[in-house]
Structure formats: structure tokens, C-alpha cells
Amino acid sequence: xxxxxxxxxxxYGRNAVLHGVSAAVGAGExxxxxxxxxxxxxxxxxxxxxxxxxxxxxxxxxxxxIARLAPDRRVRLGIAQVPEGRQVFAPQSVDDNLRLGGFxxxxxxxxxxxxxxxxxxxxxxxxxxxxxxxxxxxxQQMLAIGRALMAAPKLLLLDEPSLGLxxxxxxxxxxxxxxxxxxxxxxxxxxxxxxAALAIADRGYVIETGRLVLEDTGTAxxxxxxxxxxxxxx
Amino acid sequence: MAEFLQFTFSGVTVGAIYALVALGFAIIYNASQIINFxxxxxxxxxxxxxxxxxxxxxxxxxxxxxxxxxxxxxxxxLERGAVEPARHASVxxxxxxxxxxxxxxxxxxxxxxxxxxxxxxxFSGDAPIVxxxxxxxxxxxxxxxxxxxVVVLLHGFFTRTLFGKAMLATAHNPLAAALVxxxxxxxxxxxxGLAAGLGAIAGILIAPITLTAYDVGIMLGLKGFAAxxxxxxxxxxxxxxxxxxxxxxEALTAGYVSSAYKDAIAFVAILAVLFVRPSGLLSxxxxxxx
Numbered sequence: 327x328x329x330x331x332x333x334x335x336x337x338y339g340r341n342a343v344l345h346g347v348s349a350a351v352g353a354g355e356x357x358x359x360x361x362x363x364x365x366x367x368x369x370x371x372x373x374x375x376x377x378x379x380x381x382x383x384x385x386x387x388x389x390x391x392i393a394r395l396a397p398d399r400r401v402r403l404g405i406a407q408v409p410e411g412r413q414v415f416a417p418q419s420v421d422d423n424l425r426l427g428g429f430x431x432x433x434x435x436x437x438x439x440x441x442x443x444x445x446x447x448x449x450x451x452x453x454x455x456x457x458x459x460x461x462x463x464x465x466q467q468m469l470a471i472g473r474a475l476m477a478a479p480k481l482l483l484l485d486e487p488s489l490g491l492x493x494x495x496x497x498x499x500x501x502x503x504x505x506x507x508x509x510x511x512x513x514x515x516x517x518x519x520x521x522a523a524l525a526i527a528d529r530g531y532v533i534e535t536g537r538l539v540l541e542d543t544g545t546a547x548x549x550x551x552x553x554x555x556x557x558x559x560x
Numbered sequence: 561m562a563e564f565l566q567f568t569f570s571g572v573t574v575g576a577i578y579a580l581v582a583l584g585f586a587i588i589y590n591a592s593q594i595i596n597f598x599x600x601x602x603x604x605x606x607x608x609x610x611x612x613x614x615x616x617x618x619x620x621x622x623x624x625x626x627x628x629x630x631x632x633x634x635x636x637x638l639e640r641g642a643v644e645p646a647r648h649a650s651v652x653x654x655x656x657x658x659x660x661x662x663x664x665x666x667x668x669x670x671x672x673x674x675x676x677x678x679x680x681x682x683f684s685g686d687a688p689i690v691x692x693x694x695x696x697x698x699x700x701x702x703x704x705x706x707x708x709x710v711v712v713l714l715h716g717f718f719t720r721t722l723f724g725k726a727m728l729a730t731a732h733n734p735l736a737a738a739l740v741x742x743x744x745x746x747x748x749x750x751x752x753g754l755a756a757g758l759g760a761i762a763g764i765l766i767a768p769i770t771l772t773a774y775d776v777g778i779m780l781g782l783k784g785f786a787a788x789x790x791x792x793x794x795x796x797x798x799x800x801x802x803x804x805x806x807x808x809x810e811a812l813t814a815g816y817v818s819s820a821y822k823d824a825i826a827f828v829a830i831l832a833v834l835f836v837r838p839s840g841l842l843s844x845x846x847x848x849x850x
Contacts, residue, residue, distance in 0.1 A: 377738050401741030413736035415729045422725050429726055430741035436722075477741060 575807020581784025600781015
């Protein structure tokens with residue numbers, strides 16, 4: 327397995343937000359993590375990236391024990407995250423945002439990588455010099471994904487990429503995620519939009535109040551009565 | 561007219577110094593929201609260390625480079641030794657730490673250098689150049705030239721190098737910066753080193769004109785702070801404009817009203833800005849930090 331979480335717990339101050347989470351993501355897999363607001367999805371991604379609350383338990387990535395590593399060391403090992411709310415560097419240009427995404431890589435690798443990202447996300451290519459803060463929500467989401475891809479990640483963590491976007495844009499974002507998976511990128515996708523996420527996922531986990539309560543293939547979870555009732559509004 | 565020109569020369573000179581000090585405030589504020597009240601001590605260190613190194617027999621250019629290096633080292637040590645260990649404390653706590661650091665540095669300087677005023681020779685003589693009936697000191701040209709060069713280099717650093725862009729990105733969004741693999745703690749250390757270097761350069765440039773002593777950092781630090789507030793705290797263009805405006809206002813007040821009111825101008829300017837436009841003349845309109 328590329329990423330293995332073993333009994334991971336996390337807390338903000340005195341509040342425990344994750345209770346003994348054990349999960350795994352295999353190389354090339356697209357794994358969805360679904361759950362309602364406040365269930366601990368974002369916290370789990372932050373713990374994996376090392377920017378979250380203090381955590382206990384083991385986190386192994388590509389054979390390394392990363393639980394104590396600083397966030398930048400984890401990016402260098404190959405973990406890139408597209409954070410919730412996009413978090414682009416608003417006062418800087420699209421070009422600069424993407425280059426900063428490749429901050430951990432050799433400078434000479436950035437030029438060719440940049441062109442590859444622009445080919446993948448043509449909407450951004452037309453706006454290279456534009457400040458990131460002036461982009462539409464959908465363009466900012468594409469930029470945030472492009473920025474994470476600039477790190478050439480072995481594992482891409484996506485936090486609510488469809489949040490607050492128009493339906494057409496949401497469809498485009500999910501198409502892009504499916505394309506990335508087909509191209510071989512390993513993805514851990516966190517979504518409140520359980521229907522869309524599970525539809526493209528190989529496997530899925532359901533998280534409730536900081537605990538993983540279900541694990542199955544994406545198709546099986548979509549058909550699971552408990553999931554349908556709680557997350558698909560059926 | 562010659563009189564007005566004379567006041568303008570002296571205002572722009574001291575204004576450029578305030579601008580350099582204000583840029584130091586802006587860099588650290590952007591990186592951490594800390595107002596570094598030890599900024600004035602970096603200014604003092606620059607001037608005093610140059611005096612001491614030159615008195616020890618080093619050629620002036622070598623002494624200057626050495627003094628800037630000493631100030632940068634002190635800035636890095638201050639960040640590592642006093643700010644970094646308290647990283648999780650509130651910003652107010654960190655600001656109070658910088659106040660403590662400034663008192664400490666001033667005390668050490670008093671013990672090492674004594675309480676006397678020291679003089680640094682002007683870089684290229686004291687023979688004034690007459691321009692439109694006003695006297696222009698060669699050192700004034702040094703102050704303006706070096707300040708302009710520093711501003712250009714700083715601009716290049718933040719807009720042309722990936723490292724500079726990463727510093728700006730960290731200032732704007734520390735979470736996203738950490739997620740792209742920027743070591744955000746190192747960025748804070750670099751900002752202290754950079755601010756210390758800028759302060760030291762200011763202190764060295766002004767020392768031949770105003771003399772220097774262990775406690776010159778108090779007033780120069782406060783004036784630089786006033787300039788930073790006037791221009792909009794955290795704005796680089798604001799720091800430069802604020803510094804020049806403050807310097808000019810002081811010189812014109814000293815010339816046409818009374819030099820007794822000169823030092824009050826900075827504080828009147830702070831009050832006026834806080835009443836009328838608290839975000840400063842060239843405020844950034846910063847977006848919300850997460």
C-alpha cells in the first residue's frame with residue numbers, strides 16, 4: 327500500500343476529532359472519503375499532510391514512517407494536497423501559483439512541467455499573468471489542482487474540490503479527477519458530494535464523528551442502503 | 561526657494577532612512593503579523609558595528625559589509641532564540657518579546673560601546689555640492705543611491721525569484737504555503753535576517769550625518785514604525801512613501817516652524833492616520849487569513 331494509516335487519532339486542544347482511524351490507499355487507486363460536515367474528513371487530510379492537529383498513531387507512506395515529519399518533507403516524499411476552499415495565492419499570478427506548486431522540485435524541471443499543466447488545463451493557459459484572486463471559483467479550483475500537480479505527487483489529496491461551484495463546473499472537476507486517475511495518479515478524494523465521488527472511486531470509506539464506519543468498493547457503497555439514506559438523500 | 565530646497569534635501573535624506581527601517585517592519589509583519597520593536601536596534605547595530613570595525617583598522621567598505629553581516633546574524637539569532645520557541649504564543653506575546661529583545665540589545669550595546677556618541681566618516685568626503693543655492697552633502701547622494709538600489713533589489717527578489725515569491729506566498733497564506741512544501745519556519749527566520757540587514761544599512765548610511773550611539777535605535781525605530789503605519793503596515797510601496805513623507809514633514813516643520821516640534825511630527829502622523837484612515841495611505845486590502 328502507498329499510504330497506510332494505523333490507529334490515527336487527532337485532537338484540537340482538548341477536543342478529539344479523530345478516533346483510531348485505520349485506512350489504506352494503494353498505488354494507482356482512487357479512494358473516496360465521504361461523510362457529513364464536521365465528521366473529520368478535512369482533519370484527516372491535514373494530519374496526512376502534517377499541517378493538522380497533533381496526532382498519534384502510525385502513518386506510513388511509500389515505506390517511510392512520516393507521522394513526525396514536517397509538512398515540507400512530506401511534499402518532498404510525494405504527498406500534495408488541494409486544500410478545502412482552494413487557498414490559491416490570491417495576490418500572485420497564475421504562473422507564480424503554479425511555479426510555487428513546484429517549489430520542492432529542481433528549478434529546471436519547472437518550465438516543462440508548467441507547459442504540461444497548461445496543456446492539461448487550457449483554461450488557465452489563457453490567464454497566465456492574471457492574479458489568482460481575480461479568477462472565477464472554478465478556475466481557482468483548477469489552479470489549486472494544477473498547483474498540487476506541479477509537485478509531481480505520488481499521492482494527491484483532494485479536499486472538497488466541488489464545494490461552492492456551479493453544476494457544470496462540478497462536472498468538469500470530476501471529469502478532470504477521473505482523467506488524472508486514468509493517467510495513473512493515486513488520489514484520496516474527500517467529498518460531501520458522495521454520489522459523484524463514489525461513482526468514480528475504486529474504493530470508499532465513510533467517516534462519522536471521527537471514526538471510519540464503512541469500507542467497500544465505490545459501486546457497493548453507492549448501493550448500500552445505509553449510505554443511500556444518510557448521504558445520497560434517497 | 562533655496563531655503564525650501566535645503567529643507568527638502570534634508571527631508572528626503574532622512575525620509576529614505578525611515579523608508580528602509582519601515583521596510584524592515586513590513587517584511588517581518590507580513591511574515592508573522594509581528595511588529596518587531598527591535599527593528600531600531602538593528603539600525604543602531606549597523607552604525608555602531610561599522611564604527612567599531614573601522615576603529616579596529618578595517619577599511620570602511622569591509623567594516624560596512626562586516627557590520628551588515630553582524631546585524632543579520634543577530635536578527636537570525638533573535639528569531640531562532642526568542643521568537644521561534646514562542647511560535648505558538650499569541651502575536652501580542654511575540655511583540656512583547658521583541659520589546660524585551662530591544663531593551664536587551666541596547667543594554668549590551670551600552671556595555672560594549674559605552675554611552676558616547678560615535679562618528680563615522682562620510683563615504684566620499686564632506687565638501688558640499690551647491691544646487692540651486694542649497695547645500696547638498698555627498699553623503700545624501702549615498703543615502704538616496706543606496707536606498708534606491710536596495711528597493712530595486714528587494715523588488716527583484718520578491719517578483720523575480722521563486723524564493724522571494726515563496727516568502728510572499730507564506731505571508732499571504734501560510735497553510736497553502738506549507739502544503740506546497742515551503743518550510744514556513746525558515747521563511748520567518750529569513751524575514752528577520754532581511755529586516756535586520758535593511759535596518760543595519762539604514763544605520764550605516766545615516767551615521768556620518770547624525771552621529772550614532774547605543775540608543776539611536778529608539779527614535780529611528782519609532783520613526784520607521786510611524787512611516788510604516790502612515791503608508792499602510794505590510795505594504796512595501798507604503799513603507800517607502802510613508803518614510804519619504806514623514807522625513808519631508810519633519811524637515812519642513814523643523815525649518816519653518818521650530819525644530820522643537822520635529823520629533824512630534826511622527827506621532828501626530830500616526831494619530832492622524834489612525835483617526836482618518838487606519839489602514840494607511842497605501843493599504844493592501846489584505847484578504848482574510850486562514
